[in-house]
Amino acid sequence: MSTSIHIQTDEQAHLRTTARAFLARHAPALDVRIWDEAGKYPEHLFREIARLGWYDVVAGDEVVDGTAGLLITLCEEIGRASSDLVALFNLNLSGLRDIHRWGTPEQQETYGAPVLAGEARLSIAVSEPDVGSDAASVATRAEKVGDSWILNGQKTYCEGAGLTGAVMELVARVGGGGRKRDQLAIFLVPVDHPGVEVRRMPALGRNISGIYEVFLRDVALPATAVLGEPGEGWQILKERLVLERIMISSGFLGSVAAVLDLTVHYANEREQFGKALSSYQGVTLPLAEMFVRLDAAQCAVRRSADLFDAGLPCEVESTMAKFLSGQLYAEASALAMQIQGAYGYVRDHALPMHHSDG
Numbered sequence: 403m404s405t406s407i408h409i410q411t412d413e414q415a416h417l418r419t420t421a422r423a424f425l426a427r428h429a430p431a432l433d434v435r436i437w438d439e440a441g442k443y444p445e446h447l448f449r450e451i452a453r454l455g456w457y458d459v460v461a462g463d464e465v466v467d468g469t470a471g472l473l474i475t476l477c478e479e480i481g482r483a484s485s486d487l488v489a490l491f492n493l494n495l496s497g498l499r500d501i502h503r504w505g506t507p508e509q510q511e512t513y514g515a516p517v518l519a520g521e522a523r524l525s526i527a528v529s530e531p532d533v534g535s536d537a538a539s540v541a542t543r544a545e546k547v548g549d550s551w552i553l554n555g556q557k558t559y560c561e562g563a564g565l566t567g568a569v570m571e572l573v574a575r576v577g578g579g580g581r582k583r584d585q586l587a588i589f590l591v592p593v594d595h596p597g598v599e600v601r602r603m604p605a606l607g608r609n610i611s612g613i614y615e616v617f618l619r620d621v622a623l624p625a626t627a628v629l630g631e632p633g634e635g636w637q638i639l640k641e642r643l644v645l646e647r648i649m650i651s652s653g654f655l656g657s658v659a660a661v662l663d664l665t666v667h668y669a670n671e672r673e674q675f676g677k678a679l680s681s682y683q684g685v686t687l688p689l690a691e692m693f694v695r696l697d698a699a700q701c702a703v704r705r706s707a708d709l710f711d712a713g714l715p716c717e718v719e720s721t722m723a724k725f726l727s728g729q730l731y732a733e734a735s736a737l738a739m740q741i742q743g744a745y746g747y748v749r750d751h752a753l754p755m756h757h758s759d760g
């Protein structure tokens with residue numbers, strides 16, 4: 403493992419200020435809570451994100467220096483509003499990056515341009531009922547028939563796949579023999595394509611994006627629907643996941659910071675036995691530990707981003723960062739629920755949403 407010292411650049415500091423002001427205006431806490439409770443996708447928010455050019459970090463005409471450093475800044479600020487919004491932002495951005503890196507000019511125009519304009523969105527379909535993290539073992543198959551591909555199978559736990567205008571990056575098996583990972587391809591599949599059925603799954607969290615099952619019955623796709631070449635699916639996934647982990651991790655950090663801010667405010671305002679809750683060590687010591695762990699997790703995420711931007715391997719570091727930040731989000735949310743008691747249990751502020759998503 404490698405270490406690095408992270409100092410926020412002027413560009414990152416400016417972006418953080420801009421993002422925080424933007425989200426306060428377009429994703430205030432009350433609106434986010436309403437979106438979460440109603441299971442509503444805030445289309446206007448992502449139109450504005452596209453208009454600001456945040457996706458151009460990975461899909462612009464010019465290479466952007468310090469890509470990961472900029473993205474962790476954005477995702478941390480979005481995470482202060484909702485980790486679910488980070489997931490949606492990540493799906494669009496990671497998908498655009500894949501299309502920009504592996505796609506043809508025609509695919510970039512057909513599938514990428516509408517997302518860049520804020521008119522469409524991207525999702526990914528990898529997991530199956532009997533396949534979780536072992537992506538190389540997917541059973542969904544794509545058979546070549548003439549100039550077309552015919553897909554049959556089932557995907558599950560696909561975030562955002564049921565949203566209007568969504569296009570899935572769908573992993574399917576295209577051959578037999580040799581290593582399993584060399585038999586995979588990624589297909590660009592619009593959710594409204596004939597033969598595709600999408601069902602929303604009832605879930606504890608991720609209410610804004612939604613989690614879906616996808617059923618494929620003799621789905622006929624042209625050869626132009628293959629991203630990259632048949633057999634390159636594993637490599638595309640592998641390259642995607644490192645930056646995706648870094649982005650999701652930084653979103654968790656923002657959500658943890660929001661949860662701790664809510665809890666500290668409550669502990670300072672709430673009195674028990676004539677004293678503020680914050681005067682009791684049983685409250686302050688666990689909170690102090692959470693702040694220490696938050697700082698450590700920030701160092702892990704920033705190290706991963708620095709390594710990524712330096713062009714150095716960081717599969718292990720990004721995985722560690724996601725583990726630390728995800729675990730911290732869950733534990734910080736649980737602690738906040740304990741400290742805030744019944745107040746944290748009712749849906750008149752953001753804590754129940756964070757507790758479900760964490």
